[in-house]
Amino acid sequence: MAPSKRQTKSVPKPPQIDPTKIPTPFTASSPRLRSFLDQLDPTKVYITHIDRHPPEYKKQIFTIPVILNAAIALLILWRTYSAGPTYLAILQTLFGYTSSATVDTLRTTKGEQVTILLRRVGMFALDFSLLYFLGVWPVTFFFEQPANPLSYRWNLGFRKEEVVVRVSRHWGSEDLMQGVKQGQENAFFKTRVLPAIDREFMKKTAYLMMGGSWDLDFQSMLDAHALVEMKAVELQDLDRFVLTHMEGHGWVVWQWEGETDVIESRRQKVVKFKTTLTEMGKESLFWRWTEIVEECRDKDGGFTAEGQRVVVKRVQDEFEKEGVDFEEVVKSVGGLE
Structure with a gap:
């Protein structure tokens, strides 16, 4: 099944991109996504992810x-x-x-x-x-073209992993990427994009995600699976992305972190923190840090904001005794939550 060629607005080849001019948190799209992006309407904003709910x-x-x-x-x-x-x-x-x-x-x-x-x-x-x-x-x-829920299921069936493509409804890329405030500073980003990728909301299966701001693009979902079968893209290339078109830059994307990504990121920072101290010959400070954190975490009231401040103060004192700047070490590993 080859992806359809729907008529969309002609998009010229984007010029050389200066990443510093793309509003946060978006970045230039990967060339791997080109075959998929060519199927989309540049006036719209899209969200893609993989629906891993059981087929039943x-x-x-x-x-x-x-x-x-x-x-x-x-x-x-x-x-x-x-x-x-x-x-x-x-x-x-x-x-x-x-x-x-x-x-x-x-x-x-x-x-x-x-x-x-x-x-x-x-x-x-x-x-x-x-x-x-x-x-x-x-x-x-039953009859909407080029694809509808019935034709989508008829062609795709029910799979363990399905590409979900949501498309903005009654608003688009101009609302998000033009004006004084763009990207994460834009009101549409805060009121339309962020609620649509909220952790609790993402627990829903695709068909329950349609609403006033987002619809399901069934043809793009079929196109995405066709491209996966053709090895033009991988499933992971379409997982947790916000896609929008920006004048002068072409398609720009933002991949948000899933729960497992956050956990893995924190684990890697802790490992890097320990490695940095070990290389300095101060591995004992790492174990002293964990002792202080666990001690405060187990106290009555839990790990409150005040408790965290106490931890930071105690840890800084321990590091100062060894002649190590705690804040500099933390900054070198990208921060510790």
Whole structure:
């Protein structure tokens, strides 16, 4: 299955990028993503990640909208069948023909005429609401092009690892990357992007992530899997990325840290902290640091802000006794939480 070639705005080859001009936390996109980025709309903002929920769970979640949309479609078909003759009779009357909907103004009272009018207005209002507010659901679910939830599942099935591509709804790259405040300083970044990658929110499966600010781009999800099968990209190349297009720079990306990344980053810093002290011949300071941290952590009240300040003061005193600048060592390893 080759990725589709949808028509999007033509994007010229970006010029040589000066990374210092790309707003934090974004960086220039990797050439490995080029085949995927070519499928996207540069006016939109995208979020990609890998959905690793069990296939059976995904099936259960997907069954609910299938049943719901099928029920709505059947309701609309039944209403069309049952109300069709009534609307046809009213239409005939409008064209001047006599039908079952024609009101004899000579044989009916004004009260009866008002009652008939109100009944028909109510019928029009209910049927319009049914079509306008609910009718769009089964249409987009079953028939939206170039892809829809049903065609997506029909082609992909249910897998252990699925690429999820969310696309901004009612806002886009200009809102995020133009103006005085861009990137993480932008209001859209704080109110649209960060809530969408919140740790608790990311526990949801893909179909539950749609809302007022984000939709699922089913065609891009199919394209992504096609590119993975073609070995053009790897699954990991699309995990936890925010993608947006910036004038003068082309596509820029930000990969946020997952929970395992944070833990691993902290572990590596501790290892580097110990290695640095060992190379200085001061490995004993590392073990003294761990003793002080554990001692304060186990005290009543837990590791409070005040407790952390006490730890820092005690550790600094220990380091000073050995002629070592604690803050300089911590800075050299990138900081310690």
